[in-house]
Amino acid sequence: QSALTQPPSASGSPGQSVTISCTGTSSDVGAYNYVSWYQQHPGRAPKLMIYEVTKRPSGVPDRFSGSKSGNTASLTVSGLQAEDEADFYCSSYAGGILLFGGGTRLTVL
Amino acid sequence: EVQLLESGGGLVQPGGSLRLSCAAAGFTFSSYAMTWVRQVPGKGLEWVSAINSGGGSTYYADSVRGRFTISRDNSKNTLYLQMSSLRAGDTAVYYCARDPKNVLSAFDIWGQGTMVTVSS
Numbered sequence: 063q064s065a066l067t068q069p070p071s072a073s074g075s076p077g078q079s080v081t082i083s084c085t086g087t088s089s090d091v092g093a094y095n096y097v098s099w100y101q102q103h104p105g106r107a108p109k110l111m112i113y114e115v116t117k118r119p120s121g122v123p124d125r126f127s128g129s130k131s132g133n134t135a136s137l138t139v140s141g142l143q144a145e146d147e148a149d150f151y152c153s154s155y156a157g158g159i160l161l162f163g164g165g166t167r168l169t170v171l
Numbered sequence: 172e173v174q175l176l177e178s179g180g181g182l183v184q185p186g187g188s189l190r191l192s193c194a195a196a197g198f199t200f201s202s203y204a205m206t207w208v209r210q211v212p213g214k215g216l217e218w219v220s221a222i223n224s225g226g227g228s229t230y231y232a233d234s235v236r237g238r239f240t241i242s243r244d245n246s247k248n249t250l251y252l253q254m255s256s257l258r259a260g261d262t263a264v265y266y267c268a269r270d271p272k273n274v275l276s277a278f279d280i281w282g283q284g285t286m287v288t289v290s291s
Contacts, residue, residue, distance in 0.1 A: 065215070098277040100216070107266055107284060108208075108216065113277035151216050153277075158230055160206070160218040160275045 066152055068163035074142045075171045082166045084135040084152030092133035096155035099128060099137045103148045112137060144170050173197035173280055175267050180285030187257050193250040193267030193282055201245035204270035206278060207252050209263035220252065223274050257289045
């Protein structure tokens with residue numbers, strides 16, 4: 063049950079785009095379309111931003127988008143805004159268990 | 172308003188037991204799978220356990236299997252996590268969350284978390 067691999071940090075200036083990767087294996091990310099992304103601000107509970115690789119829950123801006131290629135999923139945040147600064151976590155179904163990534167701290171410069 | 176409210180956290184000695192509760196409101200609790208996720212302060216998220224809507228299927232992370240038991244009472248709109256043989260490594264904020272699509276798919280509603288500290 064190894065965690066998914068995310069870069070510890072990412073950054074971009076307001077208005078720019080940034081992409082965060084989430085690398086798993088053929089037993090988790092590569093095997094199922096149950097990849098999700100969560101945003102967490104300090105002291106707050108996580109918030110679902112993307113589910114089933116590409117779908118956005120109601121209320122999530124379309125600046126957030128998800129994709130997957132092979133064993134790697136990605137979250138792209140376009141038109142960066144100051145309020146996007148937070149920790150982001152990916153997760154994937156892995157056959158009876160769920161794996162999270164280690165998290166990526168997104169900094170808006 | 173759709174919400175989840177955890178309770179039951181606190182300080183417990185190593186080897187001790189604790190039961191967490193998660194009260195649901197604002198939605199048909201019995202229609203949803205539910206899950207527990209924990210987070211050591213300042214660290215990442217770790218999935219702990221999940222249960223299907225009827226309570227007949229349960230799932231555990233290797234780190235807690237055999238020590239933790241997830242259950243639910245749909246008549247009381249409440250999810251539980253019975254924790255035993257607690258270790259220092261179980262110290263974390265414990266969140267309950269709703270799983271709207273399928274077990275272990277995605278978690279759309281989260282509680283505010285309850286802190287569990289395992290220490291002598």
